[in-house]
Amino acid sequence: MAHIPNWRDIGAGALFCACGSAALWLGRHHAVGNLAAMGPGFFPSVIGALLVALGAAIAVRGARRDAPGITPFAWRPLLAVLGGLVLFAVTIRPAGLLASTLALTVVGRLARPGYGWRETAVLAATLALASGLLFRVALRVPVPLLPNGWTSVPWIS
Amino acid sequence: MDLLNNLGLGLAVALTPANVIYCLIGTALGTAVGVLPGLGPVATIALLLPLTYGLDPVTALIMLAGIYYGAQYGGSTASILLSLPGEISAVVTVLDGHQMARQGRAGDALLVAALGSFFAGCVATLLIAMVAPMLPGIALKFGPTEYATLMALGLAAAVTLARGSMLKALAMTLLGVLFGMVGTDVSSGAERFVFGVPELADGIDFVAVAMGLFGIAEIVRNLEGTAADAAAECGCPTAHRVHWRLPRAEFHRAWPASLRGTAIGAFLGMLPGGGPVLSSFASYMLEKRISAEPQRFGRGAIEGVAGPESANNAAAQTSFIPLLTLGLPSNAVMALMIGALTLHGIQPGPQVMGSDPRLFWGLIASMWIGNLFLVILNLPMIALWIRLLSLRYRLLYPTVLALCAIGAFSVGNSSATVLMTAFFGALGYLFLKLDCDPAPLVVGFVLGPMLEENLRRALTLARGDATVFVTSPISAGLLLMSVLLLAAAGNTARRPKRSRKVAAATPASADEPAR
Incomplete structure (x- = not known):
């Protein structure tokens, strides 16, 4: 039987190595100091170096072991969910909570094919309204409800 | 007697009408949100935290504690009825609890979970009242040296609570420490890993890390296969079978398990880094090991519900001890509690009990x-929870997503937290694919900065002499415990093959978690 390396371990090891190296590289300008007077660069450098070593160990161990491969990434749900969140973050300041919740719901529902548009519309409207009531009216979170420049409903503000 | 005086003071505080009402509201809301799949105690508290902003500190903390217990119990309800654990510790409850539900014994399981939790809660409350006053004395012996090794112990414990490879858990902890370094360095004012982004100068918000790694990543995972909709839309065949009578034989099996679970949970909850997660697993392992018929476990053994549920709840309570007496968060929930306390101008630590006895004892009584x-609340409302849970996943996940987005935004009233949540969501999904448990990362993220700060102070005081960590007896003891914990974890990690054989010998437990 052919040897199948443990790609999960190799991938994780590579990721840890990359993060550790990034910490060492980004922190290269910070003063390291000495044990009695540690600079801001001391601790991150130590942790970064340890992480590189651990990552290498994990990857090497993974390369020597047989294991099932990584299950395929589900790009569509990932992009829909993250895209919805990013869209929400970008739109909430100019457009307000109602519009950005609508956008988040519509984009988030693209995660899987075959969800009906009518249901999406009703769900988005319900969620926008409910979150407005819950967070702005009930919980009094100071979040803009309507787009910039629109006078908001007097009894809410 | 001191104990009675203190408890009396606590009850006087906790029983003011306002505090009782907020405690009730907190418990109810916590259960309502915690019962939703994917929303464990951390997410629930993070979401409901803004509710407490305007309250008096004592009332706010009482309400938050109510939310915490509620969320935890809500998670158990979801695990038992639908096999949808909302958090890691509820996974244990699924094993036998959901089997009981499938056999039409959902009522028994829910009743035992509720009564076991209540019993554990009563015992743990008394224990806290007795033990807590002794702890600040110990706490005063804690200088930077001891705190630094205590943090190291917390990190070591974080490694042991993860599933899977220990090396990976260790690396995840270190990665969490690095994420904790982002922002302005307290001692020197230097900005580390900020990339010139002003929003990062204050550091990464904990809510973004926790919600992204657990909540968002889990949503994407659920949307992967066709199983997601099937699991969430299975309806509830057991709903009409809910009843309250517990057969005598079952009761006699349940109560000793509950007693042992309480003891395990109360002890582990006090250890930083251990907390409820570890305790429910430990209790389940104990019950299975001492049982005369271990083959019943995984097929609806009532001890498998009573023990872990009691342990879970006892630990939830005693995890307040390190927080209130040492200012140490023993898990992610307590880290949130620290945030809530500082928000109200209270610095958690040994001085709280002396300077603010109303807060301290009020909280204990309110537990x-x-x-x-x-x-x-829960016994009569089970039918309602079931209806909430039978929401179809294609309607449920956009709702959870919207709640997460708005929750993240409201933390600092800034879009940056939402973007960070998305980033950690992507990272969490990658970790899922790479078989890396995110729990140690979260603990590292919380404890890392504290470890650095205390390490620096300790070494500055010792003029750079690193032997102080071994010459201080408390510190040496803590270091020894860390080493033992890691050694024990390394031992169990090297035995996966044997446990697989055990699982194969009991087919019911092997096929169940897949559901």
Whole structure:
């Protein structure tokens, strides 16, 4: 039987190595100091170096072991969910909570094919309204409800 | 007697009408949100935290504690009825609890979970009242040296609570420490890993890390296969079978398990980094090991519900001890509690009990009241929870997504937290694919900065002499415990093959978790 390396371990090891190296590289300008007077660069450098070593160990161990491969990434749900969140973050300041919740719901529902548009519309409207009531009216979170420049409903503000 | 005086003071604080009402509201809301799949105690508290902003500190903390117990119990309800654990510790409850539900014994399982939790809560409350006053004395012996090794112990414990490879868990902890370094360095004012982004100068918000790694990543995972909709839309065949009578034989099996679970949970909850997660697993392992018929476990053994549920709740209570007496968060929930306390201008630590006895004893008394509310609220409301849970996943996940987005935004009233949540969501999904448990990362993220700060102070005081960590007896003891914990974890990690054989010998437990 052919040897199948443990790609999960190799991938994780590579990721840890990359993060550790990034910490060492980004922190290269910070003063390291000495044990009695540690600079801001001391601790991150130590942790970064340890992480590189651990990552290498994990990857090497993974390369020597047989294991099932990584299950395929589900790009569509990932992009829909993250895209919805990013869209929400970008739109909430100019457009307000109602519009950005609508956008988040519509984009988030693209995660899987075959969800009906009518249901999406009703769900988005319900969620926008409910979150407005819950967070702005009930919980009094100071979040803009309507787009910039629109006078908001007097009894809410 | 001191104990009675203190408890009396606590009850006087906790029983003011406002505090009782907020405790009730907190428990009810916590259960309502915690019962939703994917929303464990951390997410629930993060979401409901803004509710407490305007309250008096004592009331706010009492309400938050109510939310915590409620969320935890809500998670158990979801695990038992639908096999949808909302958090890691509820996974244990699924094993036998959901089997009981499938056999039409959902009522028994829910009743045992509620009563076991209540019993554990009562015992743990008394224990806290007795033990807590002794702890600040110990706490005063804690200098930077001891705190630094205590943090190291917390990190070591974080490694042991993860599933899977220990090396990976260790690396995840270190990665969490690095994420904790982002922002302005307290001692020197230097900005580390900020990339010139002003929003990063204050550091990464904990809510973004926790919600992204657990909540968002889990949503994407659920949307992967066709199983997601099937699992969430299975309807509830057991709903009409809910009843309250517990057969005598079952009761006699349940109560000793509950007693042992309480003891395990109360002890582990006090250890930083251990907390409820570890305790429910430990209790389940113990019950299975000492049982005369271990083959019943995984097929609806009532001890498998009573023990872990009691342990879970006892640990939830005693995890307040390190927080209130040492200012140490023993898990992610307590880290949130620290945030809530500082928000109200209270610096958690040994001085709280002396400077603010109303807060301290009021909280302890309200623990008991909160547990009472849990029982009263939940037994009659199970039918309602079931209806909430039968929401179709294609409607449920956009709702959870919207709640996460708005929750993240409201933390600092800034879009940056939402973007960070998305980033950690992507990272969390990658970790899922790479078989890396995110729990140690979260603990590292919380404890890392504290470890650095105390390490620096300790070494500055010792003029760079690193031997102080071994010459201080407390510090040396803590270091020894860390080493033992890691050694024990390394031992169990090297035995996966044997445990697989055990699982194969009991087919019921092997096929169950897949559901």
